[in-house]
Amino acid sequence: MGTTPKEVERTFREAGAFLEGHFVLSSGRHSPKYLEKFQVLQWPARTEALSGAIAERVRGLGIETVAGPTTGGIILAHEVARQLGTRAVYAERKEGGTGREFRRGFQLREAERVLVVDDIMSTGGSVEETIAAVRDADAAVAGVAVLVDRSGGAAAKRLAGIPLVALWEVEIETYDPASCPQCAAGEPVRKPGTTPAAKERVR
Numbered sequence: 001m002g003t004t005p006k007e008v009e010r011t012f013r014e015a016g017a018f019l020e021g022h023f024v025l026s027s028g029r030h031s032p033k034y035l036e037k038f039q040v041l042q043w044p045a046r047t048e049a050l051s052g053a054i055a056e057r058v059r060g061l062g063i064e065t066v067a068g069p070t071t072g073g074i075i076l077a078h079e080v081a082r083q084l085g086t087r088a089v090y091a092e093r094k095e096g097g098t099g100r101e102f103r104r105g106f107q108l109r110e111a112e113r114v115l116v117v118d119d120i121m122s123t124g125g126s127v128e129e130t131i132a133a134v135r136d137a138d139a140a141v142a143g144v145a146v147l148v149d150r151s152g153g154a155a156a157k158r159l160a161g162i163p164l165v166a167l168w169e170v171e172i173e174t175y176d177p178a179s180c181p182q183c184a185a186g187e188p189v190r191k192p193g194t195t196p197a198a199k200e201r202v203r
């Protein structure tokens with residue numbers, strides 16, 4: 001496995017993580033495509049290869065710690081950290097509020113150089129919340145790295161100059177349900193992601 005965007009796309013397709021159909025996203029919008037990152041992350045070898053591509057591209061940033069948002073970010077932060085020879089921490093959703101925080105005794109030094117990693121950057125919300133948690137701890141965000149940027153460049157703009165590594169940039173169209181062409185065609189919609197997995201044989 002290599003590191004070009006085409007190869008990353010192929011990894012997602014081969015793992016069954018790039019789905020086509022009619023989906024309702026967590027935002028409530030509808031889309032004919034859905035990225036189920038855990039279909040990739042369930043394979044340590046695929047996670048290792050993709051994390052290696054990130055590690056290769058952030059080596060010059062002097063990273064001391066890798067931080068990711070729950071849930072996929074835990075797996076990715078751990079493997080990127082393993083390859084960089086650093087530690088990994090993760091930021092959890094604040095209870096009853098917005099934003100994220102470090103718990104579990106995770107502590108960052110003042111000005112510690114942190115790489116924020118995440119699997120899929122859609123609106124960039126989880127990445128921004130993790131950046132805020134790092135800064136709340138007085139540490140420094142030295143870079144951001146994601147497997148997939150599907151924000152169409154919008155999330156990168158909001159990073160305001162923080163170096164960004166995105167292994168694959170993909171445009172995925174979404175629709176308000178009221179103007180969704182698939183709804184208009186009467187196609188049944190399904191909610192992927194957090195719904196219980198169907199009983200299927202693993203290929």
Ligand SMILES: [Zn+2]
Pocket residue numbers: 022030031177180181182183184189
């Ligand atoms: Zn629809």
